[in-house]
Structure formats: structure tokens, C-alpha cells
Amino acid sequence: MSDVVVLTQEGPEGIRYDFVDGCRVWVPEGGNWRIRLRDRVADTVVYQHDFTSTGMVQSSKRYYIPFEIKVWKDDKLVFTHNCDLKERDVLITMHLGGLGDQLAWIGHAAAFAQHHQCRLTCCMQEALIPLFEKTYPDIHFVSNVDDDAMKRYYAHYRVLVFFEDKEHNFQPIDYRQSGLIHMGADTLGLPYAERRPRITIDPGGRPIKERYVCIGSQASGLSKYWNNPVGWYQVVRFLKEHGYRVICIDRSRIGGTETALRMIPHGVEDETGDRPLSERARWLKHADFFVGLSSGLSWLAWAVETPVVMISGYTQPYNEFYTPYRIINRHVCNSCGNDVTQRLHPEDPLFCPYHKGTDRIFECTRAISAQHVTSVIETIPGFGVQRDD
Structure with a gap:
């Protein structure tokens, strides 16, 4: 049956198993079977089932768990296996996230x-691979994985945002x-830690x-923009008065939606464009500081x-990395x-769950002043x- 070929590991008695999107075990015809899955650290049996013929089980939990598999055939224990990733081929997918995600x-991976x-x-996304492939030579980076390639992996975990995971099956x-x-x-x-990634930076020093x-000044949704209409203008003027050149490195000069377009701030030097991220990293590396959004x-x-300097009323400060220059108006x-x-609706450019359609829309950032x-x-x-110098 087709289930046999998708389980990548072979055990005794024709048993197939792997840890691809959870712990999976398949047993063939020809016996009375019992399958038990246990979390070794929590010392908890998370699944047990009896089969009188062929069948497959898959744990509901798909994030990393140190599973133990036990299989009995005709009341005789015939297979025990502990999940052990050492020197195994493991896949982590994170391709649906944006640059920030x-x-x-990647540091956690x-x-x-x-x-x-x-x-x-x-x-991960193909455009981001050049940032990491040289700084993490022991990791193999790909932008897609087909069915044939999946056959090599002992385990697979998805590091993605799951919006409707109410049972916490994909993220604990x-x-x-x-x-x-x-x-x-x-x-x-x-364990929790900020794991700053290593990235490739274009050579050449200061640009x-x-x-x-x-x-x-641009973001993936209007809720993340600094919606104070004069905020950027006043900050750019302030920086220039203190002797700084102000360089805008957004990908696009114009963002937002057709009904709410956002231009890059007046008075900046325009270095926008769809350029390699390693080149953007060079500009950032030699800047005195960066002023941006979530x-x-x-x-x-x-x-x-x-x-x-992060300006964000849309997210809690704990959502991103720690910076002592985080700005929010409580x-x-x-x-x-x-x-x-609240569920995020990225398809809605005017997403504001409490105040959409009112004069309070996006007040979380409209109320952040330039003086702040x-x-x-x-x-x-x-x-x-x-x-x-």
C-alpha cells in the first residue's frame, strides 16, 4: 500500500516508521499488532492502539518530542526504537515565513x-539562502523538497506560524x-534564548x-507601519540636524495599498530597490543605528x-529580539x-481587530509621537x- 513507501525507516517484521511530521508507524498484514508511542522525557504514553491487520498511526503532535516506539505482534514485543537524530538526515521547513521570521x-535550527x-x-525562501549557506556550511539549504527527496529524511519539523493550532499540535x-x-x-x-544568526555581509567596508x-519605513501590513502622518518627517529632520545622512533601504519606494499608499519619508537618501540582502546587511553593519518597524x-x-530603534504598537516587545530602544505607547x-x-488576517490591508472602520484605526502607532x-x-x-575621521 502507498503508506509503506512514505515511511522512510525499516524495522523488523516488515514494520515501517519515521518521525516525519510526527511519529509514524506502519505495520503489515499477518498478525495482531499493538503500537505504543511514549514521550520519554515526560514519561507519558501519548498513543496506544491495537490492529488486527495492517494499519498506520501518526502522533497528533508534530513538533520535536523524544518519542519511544514499541510494537507487539501477537502479544510479543518485536520492536523498540527511541528517536535519536544523531548522524541522521533531518529536515526543518521554514519557507513560508518572511525575512524577519x-x-x-535559523539560529534555533x-x-x-x-x-x-x-x-x-x-x-527556506530561495532569496534568503545566500545569507546563510556560507556562514552555516554544515547545513544544506534548499527552497523546495519533492516527494523523492523526502524519502531520505528520518525526521521532519515545521517551524512556521500556525494560525489555527488550537490543540497545540504543531507548536507547544x-x-x-x-x-x-x-x-x-x-x-x-x-531552551529559550535569543540565537542571533550568522549572515553573509557584502565586503568593502563602509558604503x-x-x-x-x-x-x-515599509512593512508587510499597514498595522505595522508608523501611522503618525508627520512622524517620519520630523525624525528625519532631527537626524539630519544632528549631522547624520539618512539612508532609506526599503525594497520599495511606495508601499501600502491602493487606498492607503505609503511613500518613503521626505528628505531621506533613496537607496530603495530589490537588492541582495547581503548588500543591505553591509549598509546596516556600518550604520550608527537603524530606525525601523516590526x-x-x-x-x-x-x-x-x-x-x-524599533517603532511598534502592533506587537508586544517580547515578540521580537530585545532592544533597549523599543518604542510603544501603552x-x-x-x-x-x-x-x-485575535487571528491575524494578512490578506486584509486594513487589519485592525478592535478599531477598523472607526477613527481609532491604527491608533497604536498614530499615537507614537516623533518626540517619543x-x-x-x-x-x-x-x-x-x-x-x-
Whole structure:
């Protein structure tokens, strides 16, 4: 039957098994079978079933669990196997996430491979692979995995955002509770830690001689934008008055929707465009600091260890990496992006679960003032200090 070929490991008595999207076990015709799956760390039997003929079981939990498999045939124990990833081929898929998601997750994947000493393949967006393939030479990066390729993997885990995982089958903790920075650790059974990724940076040093600041004003949804209509203008003017060149490195000069277009801020130097991320990393690496949103460029700045001023009322600060320059206004509605009672609707450009259609829409960022942002910028060590060179 077709189930036989998709289970990648072979046991005795014709038993097939693997840990691809959970713990899976198949038994053939020719006996009375009992299959038991146990979480070895929790010391808990999570599944047991008897078969009078052929059949397959698959655990409902698909994140990393140190499973033990036991199979009896005609009341005789014929197979015991503990999940052990050492020197095994393991696949982690994270291809549906954006730039920020995959920068948040790849460090956890690398730590997982090191901890288990497995041969890891990571499936991610093709455009992001050049950021990591040289800095993680022991990880094999791919942009897709076909059915034939899947036959080689002993285990497969999905580090993705699951919006409707009410039973916590794909992630042990709701992603809105753990935050983007930690959800990869949850899925892969690692202790919480910020695992900053190693990325490839274009060579050549500083792209310009003068002191400069990079900004990113575009985001994946209007709820993530800084919706104060004069905020960016005032901050850009403030930075220029303090001797900085202000470089916008967004991919697009115009973002948002047809009914709510967002231009890059007036007065910036336009370095927008669909350029290699390693080139963006070079601009960020040599900037004095970065001012941005809860979006991919902020994560890229974090990866190259550039100070990040993050303007976000949409998410809780724990959702992203720690920065002492995080800006949120608690006096208005905020943090719906981490509210477990609300489902994100990325297809809705005007997503604002509490105030859509009212004059309070996006008040979480409209109420963040330029003065709030500039007062935080002034706390960055070395701000405004002129260099001798």
C-alpha cells in the first residue's frame, strides 16, 4: 500500500516508521499488532492502539518530542526504537515565513543541529539562502523538497506560524504567547534564548564616508507601519540636524495599498530597490543605528549587531529580539498582534481587530509621537558625537 513507501525507516517484521511530521508507524498484514508511542522525557504514553491487520498511526503532535516506539505482534514485543537524530538526515521547513521570521528561526535550527549532531537540511525562501549557506556550511539549504527527496529524511519539523493550532499540535505554545523570537525554540524543544544568526555581509567596508543612519519605513501590513502622518518627517529632520545622512533601504519606494499608499519619508537618501540582502546587511553593519518597524530590516539590523530603534504598537516587545530602544505607547490600544483572542488576517490591508472602520484605526502607532522616538534615539551611546575621521 502507498503508506509503506512514505515511511522512510525499516524495522523488523516488515514494520515501517519515521518521525516525519510526527511519529509514524506502519505495520503489515499477518498478525495482531499493538503500537505504543511514549514521550520519554515526560514519561507519558501519548498513543496506544491495537490492529488486527495492517494499519498506520501518526502522533497528533508534530513538533520535536523524544518519542519511544514499541510494537507487539501477537502479544510479543518485536520492536523498540527511541528517536535519536544523531548522524541522521533531518529536515526543518521554514519557507513560508518572511525575512524577519527566518532570521528569528535559523539560529534555533542551527542550535538544534548542533545539539542533536544530525545532518540538517533547511527549506527556506530561495532569496534568503545566500545569507546563510556560507556562514552555516554544515547545513544544506534548499527552497523546495519533492516527494523523492523526502524519502531520505528520518525526521521532519515545521517551524512556521500556525494560525489555527488550537490543540497545540504543531507548536507547544501559541506563537502569540511565545513571540517570534522564541517560537522556533518551542517547536524544536530548545531552551529559550535569543540565537542571533550568522549572515553573509557584502565586503568593502563602509558604503559612504560620512556618519549615517539607515531607516526602514515599509512593512508587510499597514498595522505595522508608523501611522503618525508627520512622524517620519520630523525624525528625519532631527537626524539630519544632528549631522547624520539618512539612508532609506526599503525594497520599495511606495508601499501600502491602493487606498492607503505609503511613500518613503521626505528628505531621506533613496537607496530603495530589490537588492541582495547581503548588500543591505553591509549598509546596516556600518550604520550608527537603524530606525525601523516590526519588520524584516529590523531583524537584519539585529543580525549584524547594529543598534535598532524599533517603532511598534502592533506587537508586544517580547515578540521580537530585545532592544533597549523599543518604542510603544501603552496609553492607547496596543499589541493586538500578540493577543491570543485575535487571528491575524494578512490578506486584509486594513487589519485592525478592535478599531477598523472607526477613527481609532491604527491608533497604536498614530499615537507614537516623533518626540517619543527622538528622545529614545538620544539615549544611544555616541549619538551626535562627531568622529575625528
